[in-house]
Amino acid sequence: MASTQIVQLQSLKPDLHERAWVSIPHPSLPLIATAHGKNVTVFSLSTLSFHSALTDGHARSIRSVAWKPALPPHELCLISGSFDSSAGVWRWNKSSGEDDGDGLGQDMSRGPAGDETAKAGEWDYNLVLEGHDSEVKCCAFNPSGNYLATCSRDKSIWIWEDIASSESEDDWETIAVLNEHEGDVKAVAWCPDVPGRNSVGQRYYSVDVLASASYDNTARIWREDSDGEWVCVAVLQGHEGTVWGVEWEPKPRDNRFPRLMTFSADETIRVWTLEQGEDNADGDGSAMSQGLGGIPSTMRRSFREQWNCTAVLPKVHDKDVYSATWSAESGLIASTGSDGVIALYKEDEAAPSDPPAVSADKDSDGNASLSHNSSAAGGPQWQLLTTVPSAHGPYEINHITWCRRYDAGSTKRGEEEMLVTTGDDGLVQSWRIDVTSS
Template sequence: MPSSKQHPSSSPSTTATILALAPLQPDLHERAWVSVPHPTLPLLATAHCKGATVFSLATLSAHSALTGGHTRSVRSVAWRPGLAPHKLCLVTASFDSTAGLWRWDGDAAGGVELEREITAARAARGSDGDDSDGDSAGGGDRDWEFTLVLEGHESEIKSCAFSPSGAYLATSSRDKSVWIWDEYGTTTTGGGGGGGDQDEDEWETLAILNEHEGDVKAVAWCPDVPGRNARRRFSADVLASASYDNTVRVWREDSDGEWVCVAVLEGHAGTVWGVQWEPQPDNDRFPRLLTFSADATVRVWTLKDDDDGNGDGTAPRSALGGIPNTMRRSLREEWTCTAVLPKAHDRDIYAAAWSGASGLVASTGSDGIIALYRELEPPLQSSTAAGTNGDPPVTNGHAESPAASWELLASVPNAHGPYEVNHITWCRRYDAGSTRRGEEEMLISTGDDGVVRPWEVKLAS
């Protein structure tokens, strides 16, 4: 995948085709909630039933399974970043109110060797005439060790996510809270990200965030990209949470080590099912936020620069010695709704994904539609229109201009037949059909039918 996204064009002449590829094997034959690609390896973890299946993106078949750790459905999964290629760590978040930490210690010394191992496991399974049991691939759940249970939430955990460094884990729950966990008392063997030996996992609660008034459906950490660390009065990490209360909240750690809500994004007319950060912002600006809701809209939010700042989010400097004047800085931030994407859905939008390679956005949801959008440049200068829906731009609930413009490129109805589609994500392609393995990307959708389906996206001008 290219290191930076392609710049959108001002021409509306581009067309797109979304082509279904062969589903990952085996079919899970039960509701699957979410599929999350590993940040660097050709692996994809899918949450379903009381565990998770890890697929190989090289063979498009099951690699291993995580079972026996939970008593109720696993709703979300998260890969820990920064570990050595043969040291895998996955967190599963469950309706049993716990999050589980799993480790898989392979024999491979790097990503290429791991990929060869995946391919070899697939070939061995095929030669035995048995290609239907996901647990048999790569040794199944025998390769995964369930090393730690994180307890504390009072109800179902709906989402989990690691910070870019891997130092923090966030979980969100039906109990209306967000918990932030950090690891302590371990040595950093087996890679970066603060990860320790698999028999030394010790985690503690760093913060409990209770300001939402409804179930917290999803959490997402801001990616580690240029411009993210510009606001010096906070730590580097930034967290967003989406809720049944129709809002998104943005959280940062202040200079006293306390996690505070710095913004409440209001504008959706229904449950906000999730939030995504812009993976590759232009011009070193702070990443934007993508939110999607039961109101059948996808919205884009932009952080407003401080009027008393230097234009890059840093503190203003006084005339005496260049010392930053922090006394007049507020902990509050202004986020503006700068776009409502063109209407493509008529029911809940459960998921949306923003590509760091192309800048395209894909969405899906209760109506079974997969939609593809592209941003146009320059942005519209209208003071009243944030999108084709005619909704005004919103700054924490108040109208503002200008608004960016997006177009609907393509849509696929009944992407999983009559079933709801619960999730969609972009990931790199490593399969035999790819001409540039590890650089091209595809979409992966996950549905109530238990099918994990890849999609090829073709653009033509």
């Protein structure tokens, strides 16, 4: 029988002295960016130390960051979403001698001769994306990097398209503003580019799929239809509090469409599965009558997708679940939040490939509510492996993510995984997962 432990490694020594919101690893390089105050600090995952800083861009705190994917190794572009209602576009201004990605993962606080003031490069604040009426809560790129989604306290989601003629330039155009949520939009996430992603709605939609989470207790699924209109194709209802975030399954089983994970102020984590058939989309304009709700009648047509809650993970947290992350390598899920607990879950390998939905019960007011069991009978089974209480002492943990290890302590550099947590104490803490047989 195997035993699992979450073992503390070292902090990234950020010395931030203020609340840190998120830490986002670069998709291919050994870098991770942390948002705190009005700044973003980039750390090297090779040295677990300071790499560079993005400063003097925003008038208020930066809440979220996103790395632009699919760039050459020597190009870096980062988006910052701020409480000042704007998103900023930053570009790494490499030195003339830096012609590959090898140096980007090193400690850039010192020059070749050890001079602390000699930088190998610096960040340029190239462009401000304006339009939101209130705080920008989250920003995210689609897999190809040509679309950026931002969401805000103003209840809207904006989708921007990169129309620049070259990778080193910045020219962005707003292509959609989505206003169907009835509360602040807390998070957005694009479906990863994985097998099975294009198997649904090919006649109606582009390949990109966006999920959003809101104060209105719902998550929503969005697609671009054949007329170039972004439409809400599903409203995921069942949470009894703010949905703090959404995370897509990074590596689905059997080439099926990725599942979606949602986590909430109701202390639960739910997994949603798209009901797939020959044609899951309704093209008869009857989405309003199907209970989607919130979709304007002015839309020329709407297509409905059926998403079922197929699992509720074992109850661990006794306060808001602020963040959860799904590993592409192991399939494990880790979560954290207001109670400062880190929890680790594993799905039963024998789980059916097409599980039934979690059944809904009626509460005392006659409203439908989903069971808090770990799964429905016959559905995917999730088990709690281990927990770490007070992982950041008395402080709340705002974010958790899986991240590849590149440091000297890694046995398989660039392949082995670790967890990184970011908290109100300003620390960016790394953790390894130990599995032992007994």
